[in-house]
Amino acid sequence: MGNKSVSFLAIDLGASSGRAMLGIVESGTLELHEINRFKNPIIDIHGRLYWDLFHLYSQILKSLKIAKNEGIEPASIGIDTWGVDFVSFGKDGEPLKMPYSYRDTHTFGAPEKFFEKISRREVYRKTGIQIMNFNTLFQLDTQLREQNPIYPSIDKILFMPDALSYLLTGKMVTEYTIASTSQLIDPYTRKFDADLLSAIKLNENHFAPIVFAGTTIGALSKSVQNQTGCGAIPVVAVAGHDTASAVLATPAANKHFAYLSSGTWSLMGIESEQPVINDTTFALNFTNEGGADGSVRLLKNICGMWLIEQCKKEWDNNDEISYQDIVDAAKQAQPFRCFIYPDAPIFASPNSMIDAIRQFCTETGQYIPQTMGEIARCIYESLAFRYKQVLNDLQKLASFPIDVLHIIGGGSQNDMLNTYTANAIGKKVIAGPSEATAIGNILVQAQTAGLVNNKQEMRNMVAQSFDLKTFLPEDIQNWESHYAEYLQATHNF
Known part of the structure; x- marks a missing residue:
């Protein structure tokens, strides 16, 4: 260089x-x-x-x-x-x-x-x-x-x-x-x-x-x-593809990782040298998308911040609020009261996301969240458990042990969700960079210009250039016990 x-x-x-x-x-x-x-x-x-x-x-x-x-x-x-x-x-x-x-x-x-x-x-x-x-x-x-x-x-x-x-x-x-x-x-x-x-x-x-x-x-x-x-x-x-750019900018030290590109959508996956297409991936509906370097991104699309974004539009009708206001309200709410399945069809494009969440909880016989804090807490905890669910499936498909989850993209700035995710999956989470997509975009241009040679050099550059946050799992047994409740509430999906 x-x-x-x-x-x-x-x-x-x-x-x-x-x-x-x-x-x-x-x-x-x-x-x-x-x-x-x-x-x-x-x-x-x-x-x-x-x-x-x-x-x-x-x-x-x-x-x-x-x-x-x-x-x-x-x-x-x-x-x-x-x-x-x-x-x-x-x-x-x-x-x-x-x-x-x-x-x-x-x-x-x-x-x-x-x-x-x-x-x-x-x-x-x-x-x-x-x-x-x-x-x-x-x-x-x-x-x-x-x-x-x-x-x-x-x-x-x-x-x-x-x-x-x-x-x-x-x-x-x-x-x-x-x-x-x-x-x-x-x-x-x-x-x-x-x-x-x-x-x-x-x-x-x-x-x-x-x-x-x-x-x-x-x-x-x-x-x-x-x-x-x-x-x-x-x-x-x-x-x-924005996710392909973002994955390129994952500051991983080796291949023993999974990534979560967190934005409107959450995309969780691993890198594979070859497509993985078999009865298991068919049953789990996993996707094999192209990587920037010719590798395969074996991943799952998960509904992500769309849930919060759509609720925020409705809450803003009363009085404009910030995403930090939503997080602060969620922290005050009682934990583990109700869960949704983030990928249920009801959440794809509802007229009211808040009504859709309450309807899901009603139909699954759970507590019906009322306040902004309760609804946000339900979303964040449910996302963390959905991430655990998909990561467990990825580990079955991976040819290597997954030691760490890298969360990249805008959602990586949500410390509360990162904490919940580490607790739910029982593994270390490294969050950042938030602008991973733009960084990956730039790194390909830099490689074209001859300033960087390969994917690992790019990732080392990201790790040296941007502040990253590490979240270690806590309270694992408590989260594990409530995961069973999440599975029970969402078992029809």
Whole structure:
């Protein structure tokens, strides 16, 4: 590694907000500076839920202008987003409509309809991807079944980070980690599965060529240069799926760890050299997604801070509160009074999350939480027990002992949940960095620029550059005894 200071711009788009982060690499360390943060709202039009592609594009341009005004011209730019969603383009290279959000209810029940063509087991065998109603495969099949008028006009389908990179450069690619979330990719060949595409009346020509993290897509177009005052900055295909970027930035000392990428979603997994696709992973609905370095992320999607985020919206209607207010209220509430199953369908997109939680507790014969503190405590304790449940399953699948859980992402800042998680799993928890996704994005750009050589060097850099917190398990027997109550309350799921 050289001693020269080099700047990189990470555009990190989550399912509720986006941020532009400037990463400065110097002497084997990384500094991170936020230069723009913005909302990424889901737009409801006549009951259909969309993402505002052009809003995101305009915020990326704004971020470039901010950097330029501060006298910074980054060596490159990389974009990561949430998974599965995509933009359809016509032959003229223009988007046919705004992209649907994975929260759109039209895909409820979609997997079962698709399984009339190809069975659930065969779809899983082909892809190793967790069956979820909003996977790209089922979104596209829903559009086909509903005879969506744009469907016959689709020339190219680009996943969200690739679509935004295309708007910046005019160059179309399909980055592998984001494509791996779609349930359209064979994890062994790393190519699109022809049978699955045929079942939705598409072929591989409907997608841009697959590239791997670290590929330079192209430079900013003349139009973007004119609008921002920037030069022909390269745009790099980073690990386009935010979780793939975050996992890359896990400050692990060796491979004996599991990770929990904690945000709107919680994603818990391990790294594997090969896909793990068998009867056990099929029964447990585990997913095999692409890693930034070609490894496989064997993981489980778990409903995460979505539960708290949705409750907070309702509590804010009375009087705006902070997340710390919610944690403080939860601390005051009586422990272990009731539990929810975070991944129950009732919590996917309810009109009222608070009502959904109370309904779940009513239907399972438990105490019905009333106050903000009781509801928050129920969520946090239930999440900790759900993490324990999934970690136990991961240990059965792992070829190595899992000694530590690394919690990364925004949720890593919640000390109370980290404490609960350590107590529930009975293992050491290391929390941080909170901006793991942006860091992973920047590290791929740094590797492309020749400033870092491999994954372990990246992880060592993260460990040296950011403050981490360690949580050791306490009161294990008490948590273990209440885990049985959680299992009893959630055994139907």
